[in-house]
Amino acid sequence: MITSFFYHCSMLFNSLNFIYFFIVVLLLYFSVPHKWRWLLLLSASCYFYMFFIPVYILILFFTIIIDYYAGIWIEQEKNQRRKKTFLALSIIANVSILVFFKYYSFLNDNLSALLGLVNVENKVPYLNIILPVGLSFHTFQAMSYNFEIYRGKQKAERHLGYYALFVLYFPQLVAGPIERPQNVIHQFHRKHQWKWQRCLHGLQLIVYGFFKKVVIADRIALLINPVFNNYTNASATELISAILLFSVQIFCDFSGYSDIAIGSSKILGIELMKNFDKPYFASSISSFWRKWHISLSTWFRDYIYIPLGGSKTSTLFHYRNLFVIFLLSGIWHGANWTFVIWGAIHAFYILIEIQINRSNSSLKKIFINPISTFLLVSLAWIFFRSPSTHDALNIVHHCATSSFSLSFINSNYIITIALILLLAASEKKLNLYETKLNGSKEFVFLLLTLLFISILGISENEQFIYFQF
Amino acid sequence: MNNLFTSSFKKKGLKIFFFCASYLLCFLGISYVLINNSSNNQTWLETIQPKYTFNRNLSEKTFSTISNYKKFDIVFLGSSHCYRSFDPAFFEKNKITAYNLGSSSQTPLNSYFLLKKYIDYSNTFILEVYPITIALSGYEAYVNQYVGSNDYWFLTQSSFALNDAQAIQALLFKPFINHYLKDSYLNDSCFYKGYAYTSDSIKNKNVNYDTITLNEEKIEIQFKYLEKIAQLCAEKNKKLLLVYAPIPKEIVFKNEEFYTIKMKSFCTEHHLTFLNYGKNHWLNSKTNFIDGDHLNAGGVSIFNEMLLIDLKKQKLFTSP
DSSP: OHHHHHHHHSOOTTSHHHHHHHHHHHHHHTTSOHHHHHHHHHHHHHHHHHTTOGGGHHHHHHHHHHHHHHHHHHHHOOOHHHHHHHHHHHHHHHHHHHIIIIIHHHHHHHHHHHHHHTTOOOOSOOOOOOOOTTHHHHHHHHHHHHHHHHTTSSOOOOOHHHHHHHHHOGGGTTTOOOOOHHHHHHHHHSOOOOOHHHHHHHHHHHHHHHIIIIIIIHHHHHHHHHHHHTGGGSOHHHHHHHHHHHHHHHHHHHHHHHHHHHHHHHHHTOOOOOOOSOGGGOSSHHHHHHHSSHHHHHHHIIIIITTTTTTSSOHHHHHHHHHHHHHHHHHHHOSSHHHHHHHHHHHHHHHHHHHHHHHTOTHHHHHSSHHHHHHHHHHHHHHHHSSSHHHHHHHHHHHHHSOOOOTTOOHHHHHHHHHHHHHHHHHHHOOTTTOOOOHHHHHHHHHHHHHHHHHHOOOSOOOOGGGGO | OOSTTSHHHHHHHHHHHHHHHHHHHHHHHHHHHHHHOEETTEEHHHHHOTTOOOOHHHHHHHHHHHTTOOOBSEEEEOSHHHHTTOOHHHHHHTTOOEEEOOOTTOOHHHHHHHHHHHGGGBSEEEEEOOHHHHTSOSHHHHHHHHHHOOOHHHHHHHHHHHTOHHHHHHHHHHHHHHHHOOOOOSOGGGEETTEEOOOOOOTTSOOOOOEEOOOHHHHHHHHHHHHHHHHHHHHTTOEEEEEEOOOOTTOEETTHHHHHHHHHHHHHHHTOEEEEOSSOSOOOTTTSBSSSSOBOHHHHHHHHHHHHHHHHHTTOOSOO
């Protein structure tokens, strides 16, 4: 509760506070000499972060100092073993903070449950810890910096301010994309001129992100939150619709956030990586994971899956590696068994997919196509959406045993479905990350999207789902 | 100022103007169509935008009637629990002038701006603090207030406080609402100085009392406005009382304690009196209420008797 209160007070991308803030930063950014821009962006990023819980900035400063020096030591050190030690030092510092703030209560609860089995009392104290916003995102980004230096793909940044800006850069600070140092740091050093075309391209991404968030995701939330909150009274059809709609909601919520982040950064002249690539058009689960939350899945691929041997090892180890990254991906999302199960389900999907691909059977046609992929992904989202495994299993049970009724379909439902179809068509047609719309297409796109946002948008400052991670 | 305001900006100026004019024209055109067409007793705007529910008639009457007066002994503020629980006619019979500034779903955020506007109307303000309304964002009340008020400064202040782009945007709808929105929510015989009279009861109706979970996040935000209300009253040397009007005892709040603890500590901190009648009453849920949670005329007269006794104990009035 306290956490969500701070989120409300925060500078959410869909709040007026962010719009005022961004306009001021933008005007100042292109008004100050290049040599001071890093300081301006860093100060703005600190201000942005301190809107949440101001004192938590100290946690970030702590890890920034450790990672900054660890990076220099890793680069300077010739002895491979000592290089590894410095890398380990940086990882331990980051992971310890993540574990304490995010997993302390979860681990303590599980310890109590385990000790309870043998009638032993858990003496570890319970702490009411408020999770720092975006902790998982900026911790992973900070870790990628030293991984890349260790792998020799990135030079250690000697300017502490530029390194701090890499970790704190406000457009992607609280919910990614989780950037790599070689993509971003050099861009901070470069002098960016104001360019109308780039600004309009960024603006297109921002309004498209807002459209996804306030027109689709928040509208879906109005329809499905009451169903999930009271699923025992819902019919099977209502529950199944809510599950399918949640798949769309989470995509619009998160990719909408990413679009706004990428668009805002583009206006400032800093290009961020693409985070979503039409994932629900993927024809298989493995393809889905190449298109969904790309910055996180490539993080796990590059820093865990491949170092463990990836697929270029024995079948057993290949499967183990898949399970490791999906279970870690699950627990990364939240300190709850529901997320672990969600990760495990996806690992199973991939194993089955590998088997089906190898067997070349007729099952391939049935399971390896966009519709089956969407349905399988939606099924797994039940665990992601539910507060507990008990609730998730109950929802599945209710889907199978409740009555079928279409009485829940009202005008709002129909409007929402129409909007989703419009979104699907625009997702298929547009490629805003790579290509900017020009001329009359740009005019019509901006006009229509803004009209949709202003007339159909639900702007109750709903927080972004991924902010909790 | 190296490259933001160069000649290219001037060249683009005309295009930006053309775009903004097109947007505004389309927006107003679509709004006009959405507000002037209805189905199932709802305007199309209310259908596509669940956030809009207009109770124009009551707020219009409330805001227009108060302008005929200058001063009252007490002014009541709050949600529907306010305009359905405090009857100025009852207080007048007891030589106390009163006005009810309640409006649908009015939260402390909305009450704060109303208080600022009407602070000179009284030396004593009673704020109704029903837990459910304290757990709302304030948007619904804002919509209800703005359909009934023509004070654009007051509305603009409230919309910015809500930090909601649609609340600001809603101001653009206003010209249409004033001219075209048809609403017959309340007839004149049931209205007296902001109080909405109803003699109905739920005697023969079935009412389901659901267990309600209060939105604690919104309660935290609304308490910030309660703070502001308390500060404003202290600065202007006005008396402030918080009252929780009676509700049926069958209503259960899952997390009522959260509200109660916060309210108690708030009142202690600001040395305010909190009169909690919520479930501390002997009213009958079937005969003294109109629906699941609002008092009817019979309930109001019993409750107002109790309240008057308690107010006299507070020595708020010099008159008998």
